[in-house]
Amino acid sequence: MHRNLLSLLLGLTLVAPALADSVKIENAWVRATAPGQKVAGGFMNLTADADMVLVGGSSPISNAFELHFMRMENGVMEMRQMKEILLPRGKTVSLEPGDLHVMFIGLKNQVKPGQKVPMTLIVKGADGKEQKLDIQAEVRKASMH
Numbered sequence: 001m002h003r004n005l006l007s008l009l010l011g012l013t014l015v016a017p018a019l020a021d022s023v024k025i026e027n028a029w030v031r032a033t034a035p036g037q038k039v040a041g042g043f044m045n046l047t048a049d050a051d052m053v054l055v056g057g058s059s060p061i062s063n064a065f066e067l068h069f070m071r072m073e074n075g076v077m078e079m080r081q082m083k084e085i086l087l088p089r090g091k092t093v094s095l096e097p098g099d100l101h102v103m104f105i106g107l108k109n110q111v112k113p114g115q116k117v118p119m120t121l122i123v124k125g126a127d128g129k130e131q132k133l134d135i136q137a138e139v140r141k142a143s144m145h
């Protein structure tokens with residue numbers, strides 16, 4: 001009897017920290033596209049409350065969704081696909097133009113200012129468990145930077 005109660009309590013204690021792992025997403029936006037443009041960039045600030053990793057996602061607006069990194073290499077802007085983006089505990093990771101971003105590839109329609117883009121981000125905790133985060137990003141014309 002006592003033993004059962006004890007294991008129940010232990011079980012609850014173990015579950016609690018796992019529930020606490022989450023990622024706060026702020027200022028999510030997608031850059032408006034020109035007619036016929038097949039790709040769009042998405043940007044946001046992510047702050048995880050435990051060491052987590054952004055591993056991918058999806059959106060109904062495009063056929064594919066990728067994690068990208070952009071940088072200047074020998075005077076040429078280079079864009080690379082990343083398998084994951086690390087989200088260290090408590091640190092705000094900024095996805096912004098000219099740097100890390102998400103990319104919608106194979107757009108089904110033009111993305112216009114004022115629209116909202118739904119997307120699902122997949123993050124993985126230190127325990128290897130994946131979580132899906134549904135967010136809405138505002139479409140904006142260009143970067144404010």
Ligand SMILES: [Cu+2]
Pocket residue numbers: 041068069079101102103
């Ligand atoms: Cu890109």
